[in-house]
Amino acid sequence: MSSMDYERGNQANGCLDRFFKLTKHGTSVKTEIFAGITMFIASVYILAVIPNLLSVSGMPHGSAVAAVILTTAFATMLIGFVANVPVIVAPGLGLSAFFSYTICGAMGLSWQTALGAVFISGTVFVILTVTKVLNKIVDGIPQVLKTSIGVGIGLFVAFIGFKNAHIIISDNATFVTLGNMKDPAVLLTLLGLFITSILLAKQVKGGLLIGMAFTTILAMVLGLTKVPISSSDIFNLVPPFPVDTFGQLDVMSAIGYGFFSIIFSITIVDMFDNIGTLIGVTRKANLVNEEGKFEGLNRALLCTSIGAAAGAVVGTSTVTSYIESAAAVADGGRTGLTAVVTGLLYLVSLFFAPLFLLVPVQATAPVLITIGVFMMSEVTHIDFTDFTEALPAFLTILLMPLTFSIAQGLSFGFISYTLIKLATGRHHEIHPIMYIMTVAFIIHFAI
Numbered sequence: 001m002s003s004m005d006y007e008r009g010n011q012a013n014g015c016l017d018r019f020f021k022l023t024k025h026g027t028s029v030k031t032e033i034f035a036g037i038t039m040f041i042a043s044v045y046i047l048a049v050i051p052n053l054l055s056v057s058g059m060p061h062g063s064a065v066a067a068v069i070l071t072t073a074f075a076t077m078l079i080g081f082v083a084n085v086p087v088i089v090a091p092g093l094g095l096s097a098f099f100s101y102t103i104c105g106a107m108g109l110s111w112q113t114a115l116g117a118v119f120i121s122g123t124v125f126v127i128l129t130v131t132k133v134l135n136k137i138v139d140g141i142p143q144v145l146k147t148s149i150g151v152g153i154g155l156f157v158a159f160i161g162f163k164n165a166h167i168i169i170s171d172n173a174t175f176v177t178l179g180n181m182k183d184p185a186v187l188l189t190l191l192g193l194f195i196t197s198i199l200l201a202k203q204v205k206g207g208l209l210i211g212m213a214f215t216t217i218l219a220m221v222l223g224l225t226k227v228p229i230s231s232s233d234i235f236n237l238v239p240p241f242p243v244d245t246f247g248q249l250d251v252m253s254a255i256g257y258g259f260f261s262i263i264f265s266i267t268i269v270d271m272f273d274n275i276g277t278l279i280g281v282t283r284k285a286n287l288v289n290e291e292g293k294f295e296g297l298n299r300a301l302l303c304t305s306i307g308a309a310a311g312a313v314v315g316t317s318t319v320t321s322y323i324e325s326a327a328a329v330a331d332g333g334r335t336g337l338t339a340v341v342t343g344l345l346y347l348v349s350l351f352f353a354p355l356f357l358l359v360p361v362q363a364t365a366p367v368l369i370t371i372g373v374f375m376m377s378e379v380t381h382i383d384f385t386d387f388t389e390a391l392p393a394f395l396t397i398l399l400m401p402l403t404f405s406i407a408q409g410l411s412f413g414f415i416s417y418t419l420i421k422l423a424t425g426r427h428h429e430i431h432p433i434m435y436i437m438t439v440a441f442i443i444h445f446a447i
Helices: 003-020 029-043 046-055 061-083 093-106 111-130 133-140 143-164 184-201 207-221 251-256 259-284 297-314 325-330 336-356 361-381 387-402 406-423 432-446
Strands: 089-091 168-171 175-178 319-321
Touching (some): 029 325, 061 089, 061 336, 089 297, 093 111, 093 406, 111 251, 111 259, 133 432, 143 168, 143 406, 297 319
Antiparallel strands (some): 089 319
16 A cells, blocks of 8 residues: 555545544444444345335335335435434334235225325424424323333234244134144244244344345245346346335325324334434443433434435335444444445445345244344333233233234323323323323224
8 A cells, every 4th residue: 555545544534533523432434334334234134024024015026125225225324424323224124014014904005105104204203303392202101101112013023923924824713823834934934933043042143134044045945935046136237226116105195094093103103213222222332421311312313204204205114223233332333434334335235136035934034023022022111010001001012913003002002091090090190292192092093
């Protein structure tokens, strides 16, 4: 390397240092790059899982892959540049399931209308963040419901994993029953779940990705998915564009169908997903102040809400901050440079979009189930000795998978919390915002 090249390298590092405040946060360009690579490896499984979920709605699979990649790259780099945090932002698992199975499946709406709902939700999120109303809403919802939402979504996502793999099937007498345990596809899913669980238990980096890759290879051997026979099955010289989904959102139709419950559910779930992840990750990265608060929280939330609205235009469900960001923090990532590196790697993965189309449900189902396990762990923070807390939590958690709807679980949780607190003379524990939400949910059921 010539002295001129060395000097240019130092200048580039200096610019990055000043912009991302690397020295202030006790990190370096090299550390941030490696942390960005780690975050990419820890989260890249979503490029197989999310498009599979979205395609259930009727959305073209190929365009769904490209849309997820572009949205993730944009939203992740945006939060890196604007909020300077080492966080990945991508379409959420729970909300993607809600998108396909509830809005498009149970409610019978088109995926274009569902995208319209996502866009409205993202726009509402932007307004709530800019006006600081978001903080008041968050403060008004009791901790027990915040916790229950995450646990309920975990069960919902895991249930979808079991359903997609046909481990659980429908039954006229008992509603659900065990699937055919002699079916090679079912056995492969269980093997994939076992292998993935071992990798996670041993804390192997990229355990979800490795488990998914292993199961996909076995699926090819068993003839359960296509075997790549040419380079075009793995790699594209010209990166694909989501032509079938870009700009296809139908906002006007979204306003006419169960508007309140859909928009409210998407917004509330996305809000708590983001806040919970951002607070957890920034604490691990020592980015909080003396009071334990992350000063850039509003900027980060604004980025995720803009990402959600933009994602709807491109063709994906609502984006959220991913807990896999913690892997980058563990590897030393402390600034937005980590997120920018991850976003750039997602752009590179656009060339490998055909590869993600080969991943079968037998490989993605174990991921959904294990994610459900992770989310279930929060149940220990619920006080089941207090029945006024236990009942709303129980209804929220159980009714999400049983009704196949995040919105219905939220409805019963919010209504039951307010009513049981009032009936037991503990009205002083109810924030005014809860009365507003409870009345809104009751009106929704009435009409």
